[in-house]
Amino acid sequence: MTRTRAPKPNQHERAQRRTTIETILGRALRGVLTIPEAAVLADYVRADWRLADKTRQSLGATTRALAAHRAAADAAVLEAEQRAERAEANLREAAAWIRRNYPGLKSVNDRLTAVLDDPPPVHDAVPSVAECAANDRRWPLDKAGE
Secondary structure, three states, X not given: OOOOOOOOHXXXXXXXXXXXHHHHHHHHHHOOOOHHHHHXXXXXXXXXXXXXXXXXXXXXXXXXXXXXXXXXXXXXXXHHHHHHHHHHHHHHHHHHHHHHHOXXXXXXXXXXXXXXXXXXXXXXXXXXHHHHHHHHHHHHHHHHOO
């Protein structure tokens, strides 16, 4: 079941302004616009401009915040990848040390070798981190054309 929310106060005011603007514009097109109506029209248009400017500023702040979050996420992913590479290098060193110093532990050596030589899993169903990052950077450019 879908619930309909009550309109917010600014939605009601915006609807009233639009209705009034449509009425006054119709009168202006017919050439019967009075001076008080022209003043109301000017006030309403300026109010819409102020709201548009405020919305544009808010969206700019949101875009900057999202860019900062994306940069932080990219840095975290890069750090995790570097840590994984270091861990794998450390494991390879440990496996080589065990092989040299404990040749009798063949099963351990074989298991470590198998784990290290096993290729990482391939996730064909989802884009890679690099592809996601590239898409995120391209998205604002793609949206500008709509």
